[in-house]
Amino acid sequence: MPSATDTLAPVEPPRPLGRPEPRPGVLAIEAYVPGKSAVPPGVTPYKLSSNENPFGASPKALEAAQAALGKLALYPDGAATALRAAIARKYGLDAKRIVVGNGSDELLEMLAQAYIGPGDEGVFSAHGFLVYRIAILTAGGTPVVAPERAYTTDVDAILERVTPRTKVVFLANPNNPTGTYLPFDEIRRLHAALPPSVLLVLDAAYAEYVRRNDYGSGLELALTAENVVMTRTFSKVYGLAALRLGWMVGPAHVVDALERIRPPFNVNSAALAAGAAAIEDEAFVAASVAHNEAWAEILVREIEALGLAVTPSVANFLMIHFPETPGRTATEADAFLTARGLVLRRIESYGLPNALRLSIGTEAANRLVIAALSDFLAGRDPEARDA
Known part of the structure; x- marks a missing residue:
């Protein structure tokens, strides 16, 4: 039988009188928040937050x-x-x-x-x-x-x-x-x-x-x-x-x-x-899958070599785990990467506050992510992209 913590009973705010109100349960729903895409002005964006195909469409x-x-x-x-x-x-x-x-x-x-x-x-x-x-x-x-x-x-x-x-x-x-x-x-x-x-x-x-x-x-x-x-x-x-x-x-x-x-x-x-x-x-799909397979292996190897854990993935994204150590948290990593134009997905809404989800992107984007994570863990300035 489910425990009390397994069942997510809706919790609704008080309802004022005198206006149309949604039916019970609607206001207990937390709206879905998609992956962000904004980066600082003047920075080239690489959106790696929504698991999109880096080659675009056929x-x-x-x-x-x-x-x-x-x-x-x-x-x-x-x-x-x-x-x-x-x-x-x-x-x-x-x-x-x-x-x-x-x-x-x-x-x-x-x-x-x-x-x-x-x-x-x-x-x-x-x-x-x-x-x-x-x-x-x-x-x-x-x-x-x-x-x-x-x-x-x-x-x-x-x-x-x-x-x-x-x-x-x-x-x-x-x-x-x-x-x-x-x-x-x-x-x-x-x-x-x-x-x-x-x-x-x-x-x-x-x-x-x-x-x-x-x-x-x-x-x-x-x-x-x-x-x-x-x-x-x-x-x-x-x-x-x-x-x-x-x-x-x-x-x-x-x-x-x-x-x-x-x-x-x-x-x-x-x-x-x-x-x-x-x-x-089928040729477009095959090329997309081959790119994904090759770069998933490279990214896992390089990110793990930096000392970060990566959950084994069979999809077109990776879940990267960060320590709770100040200066190395997922929140700080997200801010650092965003400053470089690299937009990953925060997943605390999934109960994973210490991880970021990385969509496997183009070769250029993937190499920038590896370099940025290396700089982040080394404590370098996020704006020093050419150092």
């Missing part, structure tokens, strides 16, 4: 999006026919089992709205994606947090917190912001132990980057089980973050439920066109 996707801009007076295809067909071809799916969203975030929110209500619970891991908590609270449910083991999702901890009130289990694999993953055998074990009435949501936003033989995105389970869905995004390896595009595959009955609440025309025409082109540009 030229084919850019061309398709540009062509779509010539039809701005027309509504987009509300059924996302061409994109769903492209996804179906890529993965050998039935297009009728695919739902397209305004980013995978919208799909996560729709899943919560469809399956969670007041008195229901949604479970996720301690350092899981912040949107899970927001989606559960928005739906009127109660978030339940399962502790992790070595910054990795703990299947047994999740199962211990499943009760008759549990409706959804959200699991990011790989997880953001830790970069860790569960082997597919562990995903199978989790699914096998869940009651059939509990929906398992496998968030595979970073699946394209994983190069481990024991990893599985969850596609197989989503196609064969009645209580599993898998979500994916075009924001990461495909470089379409600005267009907000994601997709989900799952059982026909879950797809039917989401289609009933999905906003009409929820995805714009440029996103639909760019997504259909991007998913077929």
Whole structure:
């Protein structure tokens, strides 16, 4: 059974009288804060805070999006026919089992709205994606947090917190912001132990980057089980973050439920066109993944050589740990790096105040990060970039 600390009961401020007020639970939601991008004036910025593709988007996707801009007076295809067909071809799916969203975030929110209500619970891991908590609270449910083991999702901890009130289990694999993953055998074990009435949501936003033989995105389970869905995004390896595009595959009955609440025309025409082109540009994806794999190894080696710990990651980002020693903390490192134009992600909102998340960037950005961390740990002036 969950302990008192596992269940995140909403806490709301007092409500004044005489004006419209949101329903109970809304004011208990802490708004999602995205990775920052601002740097001091005159400093070249390197945004490494949002896990974006350093190569941008596929030229084919850019061309398709540009062509779509010539039809701005027309509504987009509300059924996302061409994109769903492209996804179906890529993965050998039935297009009728695919739902397209305004980013995978919208799909996560729709899943919560469809399956969670007041008195229901949604479970996720301690350092899981912040949107899970927001989606559960928005739906009127109660978030339940399962502790992790070595910054990795703990299947047994999740199962211990499943009760008759549990409706959804959200699991990011790989997880953001830790970069860790569960082997597919562990995903199978989790699914096998869940009651059939509990929906398992496998968030595979970073699946394209994983190069481990024991990893599985969850596609197989989503196609064969009645209580599993898998979500994916075009924001990461495909470089379409600005267009907000994601997709989900799952059982026909879950797809039917989401289609009933999905906003009409929820995805714009440029996103639909760019997504259909991007998913077929395998050469661009392969180059992006190869760059990421090579630089992940280099960055880990060089950062650890400086004396900092790095959590092993299979995604396109690294979680770097800093000591609590004054002058060497994550907060001070963030300020130092920002002064150099290097914007990393503070992750105290994930319960990780002593770490920063570094998106793997271009070669130039990666080398600047290594040099800046070396200077920071040596106590040098952050503005002495040419020293």
